[in-house]
Amino acid sequence: MNLYLLLLIPLLSALAVILVPGRKTARWSALMGAIAQLGLVLYLLQQYFAVRGTGEKSNFLFEANQSWFSSLHIGLHVGVDGISLSMLVLTALVVLAGVLVSWNMDNRAKEFFFLLIFLSLGAYGFFISLDLFTLFFFLELAVIPKFLLICIWGSGAKSYSAMKLALMLMAGSALVFVGLTGLYFQSGMTTTGLDLVNISNASIPVAIQQFFFPFLFVGFGIFGALFPFHTWVPDGHSSAPTAASMFLAGISMKLGGYGCLRVATYLLPAAAHYYSPAIILLSTIAIIYGAFATTMQKDLKYINAYSSVSHCGFVLLGIGMLTPTAITGAVMQMVSHGLMTALFFAAIGMVYERTHTRMVIQMGGLLKVMPFISVVFVIAGLCSLGLPGLSGFVAEMTVFMGSWQNPNTWYRLATILACASIVVTAVYIMRAVGQVVMGPPKTGDGHTTHLSAAWNEKLAAVVLIAGIVLIGMAPFLLNQLISPSTDQLMEHIKNGVSAK
Amino acid sequence: MSWKDYFLILQPELSLALIIVIILLVKVGVTEMKRDSFLTLINLLLVLNFIGGLFIQTDGNLFHEMYHSNALTRLEKSILNGGVLLISWQSYSWLKLHRHTEEFYILLLASLMGMDFMISSNNLLQFYLGLELSTIPLAALCNFDLLRRKSSEAAMKLILNSAFSSGLLLMGISFVYGATGSLDFPVIASKLVSSGLVIFAFLLIISGFGFKVSAVPFHLWTADVYQGSPVPVTSFLSVISKGSLFFVFTATLYAAFRPLQLEGYRTICILAVLTMVIGNLFAIRQTNIKRLLAFSSIAQSGFILVGMSAQSSVGTASVVYFILVYLFSNLGAFGVVSVISTYTGKENISDYGGLYKSNPFLAWVMAISLFSLAGVPPTAGFFGKFFLLLAGASKANYGLIVIAALNMVVSLYYYLVVVKTMFLPAEGDPGEKIPVSMLSRVALVICVAGILLTGIMGGVYDYINSVCANF
DSSP states (O other), X not given: OOTTHHHHHHHHHHHHHHHSSSHHHHHHHHHXXXXXXXXXXXXXXXXXXXXXXXXXXXSSEXXXXXXXXXXXXXXXXXXXXXXXXXXXXXXXXXXXXXXXXXXXXXXXXXXXXXXXXXXXXXXXXXXXXXXXXXXXXXXXXXXXXXXXXXXXXXXSSHXXXXXXXXXXXXXXXXXXXXXXHHHHHHTTOTTTTTBHHHHHHSOOOHHHHHHHHHHHHHHHHHHTTOXXXXXXXXXXXXHSOHHHHHHIIIIIHHHHHHHIIIIIIHHOHHHHHHHHHHHHHXXXXXXXXXXXXXXXXXXXXXXXXXXXXXXXXXXXXXXXXXXXXXXXHHHHHHHHHHHHHHHHHHHHHHHHHXXXXXXXXXXXXXXXXXXXXXXXXXXXXXXXXXXXXXXXXXXXXXXXXXXXXXXXXXXXXXXXXXXXXXXXXXXXXXXXXXXXHSSSOOSSTTSSSOOOOOHHHHHHHHHHHHHHHHHHHOHHHHHHHHHHHHXXXXXXXXXXXXXX | OOHHHHHHHTHHHHHHHHHHHHHHHHHTTSSOOOHHHHHHHHHHHHHHHHHHHHHTOOOEEETTTTEEEOHHHHHHHHHHHHHHHHHXXXXXXXXXXXXXXXXXXXXXXXXXXXXXXXHTBOBHHHHHHHHHHHHHHHHHHHTTSTTOHHHHHHHHHHHHHHHHHHHHHHHHHHHXXXXXXXXXXXXXXXXOOOOHHHHHHHHHHHHHHHHHTTOTTSOHHHHHHHHHSOHHHHHIIIIIIHHHHHHHHHHHHHHTOGGGHHXXXXXXXXHHHHHHHHXXXXXXXXXXXXXXXXXXXXXXXXXXXXXXXXXXHHHHHHHHHHHHHHHHHHHHHHHHHHHHHHHHOOOBGGGGXXXXXXXXXXXXXXXXXXXXXXXXXXXXXXXXXXXXXXXXXXXOOHHHHHHHHHHHHHHHHHHHHHHHHHHSOOSSXXXXXXXOOHHHHHHHHHHHHHHHHHHHOHHHHHHHHHHHTTO
């Protein structure tokens, strides 16, 4: 299959959104684009399994390399493996749900949908890129749409949050950039460009690896809410409009985790090994600190944002453990967290539209007045605290099991601490869900009359819940997709470490 | 060499001279022309000049090799011609109201002609002549807002600073002449040996250039001059003048001062760091949009210096490419400033509040231009900055790259402040709909198209790289 289609469809639908007359046609073009893209991704998934079924062992499938800046040997080199494909599925689902949730956007709807689609274009491009320049291009491509989405359609301290987010992410990119130039010149790749596959085959001296690894890992880590660079997450997410929060938490934070894995760890294996204690330390802090910080929050969006810091800590923990199972778990956690947090933000957005508040304390008994939305809310909450049968459990369990495989005592201690954080998660989730959904209805806005969800909201929720439940009930599906690729990746890392 | 060759090689300068003569004839009253038809005529001539520059210019050497024309100089001159054309379109409404339109064009084109001579110079004397021909009309242009005192102040500052920096340059040039006995670039390059006198001369020349391209610590004139001059002149100063000087700076450094590679490298690195850091830090504090763009253009000079520090053909390519990108981005931004300040007379950043609501077109053009200046994708600025820094990194000086990368974050801040001001709803009056003349609308659209396409289309960079590969 031609992977460039994955870029072409968002591009065309973004153009269509701008060019067609009227708000309604614009949103239909956005929806059609999102549906087409999801269909394409699912077709790609089927093709992928079909090709793998024939015993194809190469790391990346459906590779294509279109020359871009030929004098610098930079090309649009694309290809997918199980890891990137699972990210693509996640992106397609979240984009569809995001477009549906913002269906009734009436303030400058065209620009809004254009920016949303544009944001997703960055994510698609990022996940399929096998050329570091292209990858970096798509990584930064998403920064400005985020800024504008928060700045124009946001709420609360939006100008502060938008600025903070844009600057922190830009700082992340700046670090990544330094790492990339280092790779470019130090791996002897000046004649073959920034191709990921080529660089992975080059042998880079350990000292050089150790020098550039922090740039790449911290740079991508800022996108993935690495402690202590997570501070953009709560502000950015809570000021953003619903769909943008879904995209931010569901997709954009995954760019960071994916980059840490695919670029930093994969290309600099010896350094990843060297720095793994630091990664474990920071991610354990993020998990525990994030969980405790969440218990103090009163605003639903802040609750979800801080819990995202905690949940994304699991991703980095899994990557830092450097065992195949842990990395599989990290990827699963990315998918699971993406779906779950998008669902959570969607539910919060729906509640907010009706109650005009996000303060937990001002809500109560919503199950009686808006049953559908409340159920969605509860499902998102349960997935977040890791209820078996939903995706959160599967992913976190895999991370823990993989982490335990690492025999180092300190690593096991970190695993235990991370495990323990689930209790805290249960505390804040139960408290929020209990207060908002259960009990007698309060008297505020939206509490007195029965307000059911509209078709678009239902559809959005169903799309995301389907993903969550499918992974929860049949984790082997995701596992089959991811673990062969993580095994290959780990193989590469092991060779890289032992070669030194 | 036949007379035809002279015409073909000197085509850029000769056609400018021809246009100037035509304007003079109009001015002395050979034909009676309305302001409108005059502007149409001149814009038409500039279009012809641009097209002619693309297709007619030929390579060759003239005047005992003092003047040379090759693929690179042809490209550079065409870039400048295009930029002047855009500026002329953008200033249409302003010029229509001005009493001295003819003089404006005479001075502008004379300055451009000086730059063309300078770019083609293969000899320090010829370079100096071109430089003076380009600066003196500029000082008069700065004074073109005849009723504003700030404008005269700007002209005064520019002329004094130019005189000072020309003095430094001349002193450097004479020392070089003393050390090598020649003013020709190739001879200098072959005879130059590192000695106290030569390094002193070299520093003097670099300082002279530093003044002209407003590198820190020689930047002090920039903000005042940019703020005081009429907007079209400011854009000319910040894009065309600076661009041409960077072209010449790069060429001189590589062609004449090749033996001083190490000294050149160190000096350029120091200048680059100072220019980026100080330009950016001062830009944060500005409240006037023209001053902000002035400091931003200082910071951009710093980034260009990073690319220059590569001292290779890739470095030259990245500089030329960046100037092309910078031309579109800065002219986009100044184009909007020009439209707004001509109509409302307001130039503060806070006056741009609510622009998105009242004038979405202008707000988007401004935002895209600023994003390009900040270097975020998919605008061409991203590619320009990336290639500059990539070229700079070829010397494995990662400290410089880290500083440059972090400076990009700082610069993003003040560009985003402007974007934020435009896009957030204004407190109180959102402002009125500002009419944009047809020509400036076209110019703005060309700038935006340039910003969006120059980067994405990899062929542009590849072409520039192949042109630069031989120099």
